Structures are given as structure tokens and as C-alpha cells.
Amino acid sequence: EVLCTPDAEALCNKLVGAGIVDEKWQPLALSNAEKGTLVEYIGNKLNIRNKWKLFGTLWKVDAETLRTAKARGLDQDKTWEFRNKLNSL
DSSP: OGGGSHHHHHHHHHHHHTTSBOTTSOBSSOOHHHHHHHHHHHHHHHTOTTHHHHHHHHHTSOHHHHHHHHHHHTTOHHHHHHHHHHHTO
């Protein structure tokens, strides 16, 4: 439901255009750290309260795995490059 608002659809279109997700919000060739970063980005943009649980269910990944991978990714240059890519959208 939260992913069906006009704001969510506009964000999804940007992410699809950047090759980050498909039309069903599924990540395209992202590491777990990048997925976790993406969850935080989308959650902040759309004010999603239970973002880890929502995307864990949507992507069939354990929510805690996403959260942990996001935190670990802060030590990786690749994750920061991905974060910069998201911020430039």
C-alpha cells in the first residue's frame, strides 16, 4: 500500500531508470549492503516506519540481514558509491 502512492511510483520510476530496481521494486544485481542502503533510502524518502520488515518480506530476505548488511556496508567504498548514486537521483 505504501509503495502505491504517487510519490512511491515517481521514486520507483527513478530507480527503474537508474537500473537499481525493476517495476515491482525488486533489486537488480545488488549486494546485501546495497540492498540495505536502498531500504534506508526508500524508507526515508517515503516515510516508511517498518521499512526493514516491509522490504525483507518483499524481497524474501531476512529483515535483520538487510539491517546488518547496511551497517557493515558503511565500511565499503562500493556502498558509498552506491549511496552517492542514490542521492544524485
